[in-house]
Amino acid sequence: MLCATAFRGAAPVSAVLKPQSELQIHGHAEGQGSVLTADAQAFLLELHRRFEGERQSRLAARVARQARFDAGELPAFRTDTAALRDADWRVAPIPAALADRRVEITGPVDPKMVINALNSGAQCYMADFEDSTSPTWANLIEGQLALREAVAGTLAFTAPNGKQYALKPEAERAVLIVRPRGWHLDEKHVLVDGERVSASLFDLGLFAFHNAQALAAKDRGPYFYLPKLQSMEEAALWNAVLGHIETALGLPHGQMKVTVLIETLPAAFEMDEILHALKDRIVGLNCGRWDYIFSYIKTLRAHRDRVLPERGQVTMTQPFLKAYSELLVKTCHRRGAHAMGGMAAQIPISVDAEANTRALARVHADKLREVGAGHDGTWVAHPALIPIAREVFDEGMPAANQHTVLREDVDVAAADLLKPSLGTITRAGFEGNVEVCVRYLAAWLDGNGCVPIHWLMEDAATAEIARAQLWQWLHFDADPVKPGRQPLHLDDGTAMDFALLDRALIGLPSRLASEGEIPGKARINEAIALLVELTHADTLAEFLTLPAYERID
Ligand SMILES: CC(=O)SCCNC(=O)CCNC(=O)[C@H](O)C(C)(C)COP(=O)(O)OP(=O)(O)OC[C@H]1O[C@@H](n2cnc3c(N)ncnc32)[C@H](O)[C@@H]1OP(=O)(O)O
Ligand SMILES: O=CC(=O)O
Ligand SMILES: [Mg+2]
Numbered sequence: 001m002l003c004a005t006a007f008r009g010a011a012p013v014s015a016v017l018k019p020q021s022e023l024q025i026h027g028h029a030e031g032q033g034s035v036l037t038a039d040a041q042a043f044l045l046e047l048h049r050r051f052e053g054e055r056q057s058r059l060a061a062r063v064a065r066q067a068r069f070d071a072g073e074l075p076a077f078r079t080d081t082a083a084l085r086d087a088d089w090r091v092a093p094i095p096a097a098l099a100d101r102r103v104e105i106t107g108p109v110d111p112k113m114v115i116n117a118l119n120s121g122a123q124c125y126m127a128d129f130e131d132s133t134s135p136t137w138a139n140l141i142e143g144q145l146a147l148r149e150a151v152a153g154t155l156a157f158t159a160p161n162g163k164q165y166a167l168k169p170e171a172e173r174a175v176l177i178v179r180p181r182g183w184h185l186d187e188k189h190v191l192v193d194g195e196r197v198s199a200s201l202f203d204l205g206l207f208a209f210h211n212a213q214a215l216a217a218k219d220r221g222p223y224f225y226l227p228k229l230q231s232m233e234e235a236a237l238w239n240a241v242l243g244h245i246e247t248a249l250g251l252p253h254g255q256m257k258v259t260v261l262i263e264t265l266p267a268a269f270e271m272d273e274i275l276h277a278l279k280d281r282i283v284g285l286n287c288g289r290w291d292y293i294f295s296y297i298k299t300l301r302a303h304r305d306r307v308l309p310e311r312g313q314v315t316m317t318q319p320f321l322k323a324y325s326e327l328l329v330k331t332c333h334r335r336g337a338h339a340m341g342g343m344a345a346q347i348p349i350s351v352d353a354e355a356n357t358r359a360l361a362r363v364h365a366d367k368l369r370e371v372g373a374g375h376d377g378t379w380v381a382h383p384a385l386i387p388i389a390r391e392v393f394d395e396g397m398p399a400a401n402q403h404t405v406l407r408e409d410v411d412v413a414a415a416d417l418l419k420p421s422l423g424t425i426t427r428a429g430f431e432g433n434v435e436v437c438v439r440y441l442a443a444w445l446d447g448n449g450c451v452p453i454h455w456l457m458e459d460a461a462t463a464e465i466a467r468a469q470l471w472q473w474l475h476f477d478a479d480p481v482k483p484g485r486q487p488l489h490l491d492d493g494t495a496m497d498f499a500l501l502d503r504a505l506i507g508l509p510s511r512l513a514s515e516g517e518i519p520g521k522a523r524i525n526e527a528i529a530l531l532v533e534l535t536h537a538d539t540l541a542e543f544l545t546l547p548a549y550e551r552i553d
Pocket of ligand 2 (some may be wrong): 261263287288292513
């Protein structure tokens, strides 16, 4: 156990620690001592003391709001902030390093990925502790170490096959943006007085603590993507955290910059408010479409008229998604912020040239839609997709951004953001969800947070869609204790009930066993057990990563 000592960081922190205050580390990973130094621990302890109470209040507010949605209420624009939405104001100027973000690559934080992403030719790299990282203690420590060495320019890696990786010169590297885990997650390896600390504060705090000075020396700040916010109050909490860190680390006010993912349905109703709450530090919003679809299902779980079709039919041309992305562009450009696009799930298919051409064409079409809608940049999941995104944005966006595209033609009402979708649920769609959940959970439990499944990128957000759909579909059942409820049906007329789930699961382990090497193969049975638990539960678990986290190191 390591105990915090008084903070001796680069800058003044005035807090007096309670004598009994103690930060305990329950975990052993290579290099941990150099990440969790005594000073870094004191810094984390201070973050916990200052912000944990408000984090818990925000999480409780989410639960209370969801109870209202479950009782029939629908999300709506706030009346108490109407004046703020009507007023003219803009966010602080965007620093030069973040002026042109036409292509951003994202990916987990292991050293090989970090080097490949920084060398990829994309303008920015989002180093992801969230949707694409399974937060084992080893992964988190390795990620912090890799990012610190990347900032220092010294990161190198030798793969087990002997292939050597080294960073390109700084001028040729992508700008680093770090995505910490969301507010809902705890870091169970770090306790204060027996209480788990926030995973968000752990990830962001440690990265800022170790890298702020080195980045400031290059006229950069620590830059972050903030995930899964649900309200302006959550944005205000982040703003307070960032303000505190700037003071503690001796950075100028506003040196740390953030881009907020609008990836929950409630947040889509508070885009102006979120920009305003962070206006000295925010540089843009991003359409995190996969979590957004998940959140639509989760938020409207009890609204039978808004059940979505199977996952493959929920594309960005569905009216509720089109409305959300266009509102995001309009809102950002009015306020001088970037409107970042999102991720197409297709990845290169090395074994089938025709299928590869079709996959790349879908990525191309997605990027074309984004640049045409007025987005200022986009995401890719894989380095081979960079030239496609680059070509589309170079052609459609000759300047560094397209903030002048104000989209005054866009007029989005609450009903547009909530619009029911047309489509079907087929047996293949149902079984596909089951397979994705099982395979993704198995990989995640095995320490791998992003995997290709049937040549689609699957991460926590895409898997959540499959998991939440299964729960929702199965819970409009004909349970006699819930009189009046009727099951939903597949397009062939089969009722969606637990017998259907059992049938989908029954042959899966042997089928997967015959598929050669798949990530997390040894944990398939554990993944099935978890999926069964999640789908049978009376309440939709808020995130699959919450129960899954209790099952990893
Ligand atoms: C909904 C959201 O939140 S989106 C954001 C979260 N998701 C992501 O960030 C997706 C990240 N992407 C990935 O993890 C991977 O691309 C996967 C898992 C989808 C596919 O991975 P693989 O099957 O290993 O890809 P593949 O074998 O084609 O990789 C070829 C090379 O590209 C590298 N590569 C692939 N994706 C990335 C990436 N995102 N960043 C950097 N390098 C990458 C691989 O490391 C490999 O390098 P190597 O030749 O030196 O060994
Ligand atoms: O984080 C991105 C998403 O689509 O979810
Ligand atoms: Mg997401």
